[in-house]
Amino acid sequence: MKCYPQLWLSFIFALWAFHCCFATEIFDFEELKNETRPFQLQVMRLVCLDLPYEETVLTLCRAFLRRNQPTLLRVTLEVPGLYNYVLLQFRLHYKFRTYQPFLIDGEIDICTFVKESKLDPVPSYIYSVMQEVAPDLSAPCPLGNKTFNVTTMFKVEYAPKSVPAGDYRMDIRVASRANVTLINFQVYVAVRRKGVLGSMLDW
Ligand SMILES: *[C@@H]1O[C@H](CO)[C@@H](O)[C@H](O)[C@H]1NC(C)=O
Ligand SMILES: *[C@@H]1O[C@H](CO)[C@@H](O)[C@H](O)[C@H]1NC(C)=O
Numbered sequence: 139m140k141c142y143p144q145l146w147l148s149f150i151f152a153l154w155a156f157h158c159c160f161a162t163e164i165f166d167f168e169e170l171k172n173e174t175r176p177f178q179l180q181v182m183r184l185v186c187l188d189l190p191y192e193e194t195v196l197t198l199c200r201a202f203l204r205r206n207q208p209t210l211l212r213v214t215l216e217v218p219g220l221y222n223y224v225l226l227q228f229r230l231h232y233k234f235r236t237y238q239p240f241l242i243d244g245e246i247d248i249c250t251f252v253k254e255s256k257l258d259p260v261p262s263y264i265y266s267v268m269q270e271v272a273p274d275l276s277a278p279c280p281l282g283n284k285t286f287n288v289t290t291m292f293k294v295e296y297a298p299k300s301v302p303a304g305d306y307r308m309d310i311r312v313a314s315r316a317n318v319t320l321i322n323f324q325v326y327v328a329v330r331r332k333g334v335l336g337s338m339l340d341w
């Protein structure tokens with residue numbers, strides 16, 4: 139079996155970075171948004187999976203890369219049903235050689251989730267990001283009986299303050315109480331140290 143010392147070093151560094159800086163700092167999302175970051179972040183790709191869905195109709199799922207601006211994400215999802223329970227599952231991956239689950243992993247029912255419950259900072263953080271990125275989903279439940287037409291972006295301000303450089307993939311699945319997938323997608327994100335490259339579109 140081969141040994142990959144750099145891989146392990148970066149893994150250990152990432153764990154350290156998480157415990158030192160990340161876990162404690164995602165508590166206050168409002169404060170987090172004001173900090174400048176020593177890195178650049180760009181959404182590279184948006185991929186919707188498992189189509190077609192049983193109870194919803196996805197008509198658009200695309201990322202639009204723009205020079206020197208955050209990538210625009212567009213999703214149009216028709217949701218004819220009404221839901222009093224909407225499960226949001228999230229799992230972050232970091233690309234070592236392949237994408238490996240990485241630190242952020244969980245699920246919340248967005249209908250009953252109370253952001254102020256700071257017992258577990260990670261779901262609160264994910265919920266805060268969701269409110270910024272897709273405010274439509276933060277409306278009181280029941281959710282549905284409408285077409286969600288979301289045009290949005292993930293700004294660097296939403297990211298934790300210190301993040302190891304590299305390639306990330308966030309998997310998000312939204313499901314009903316009966317575990318029917320309403321939407322399932324992956325967001326590919328590149329994080330680079332500032333100044334390493336002028337524009338991420340030139341990779
Ligand atoms: C963030 O910045 C804004 C505008 O610069 C300021 O009004 C606000 O008080 C700041 N919030 C925090 C939590 O520092
Ligand atoms: C769904 O929305 C339509 C129009 O927005 C409304 O007339 C109708 O009552 C809603 N149906 C339910 C079950 O809420």
Ligand SMILES: *[C@@H]1O[C@H](CO)[C@@H](O)[C@H](O)[C@H]1NC(C)=O
Pocket residue numbers: 214285287289
């Ligand atoms: C969704 O929004 C975009 C831009 O806001 C608009 O051009 C488009 O027609 C909308 N699509 C639907 C299905 O409402």
Ligand SMILES: *[C@@H]1O[C@H](CO)[C@@H](O)[C@H](O)[C@H]1NC(C)=O
Pocket residue numbers: 317
């Ligand atoms: C829910 O559905 C997903 C995707 O179809 C499946 O992977 C998962 O095992 C299901 N969970 C439960 C608790 O049935």
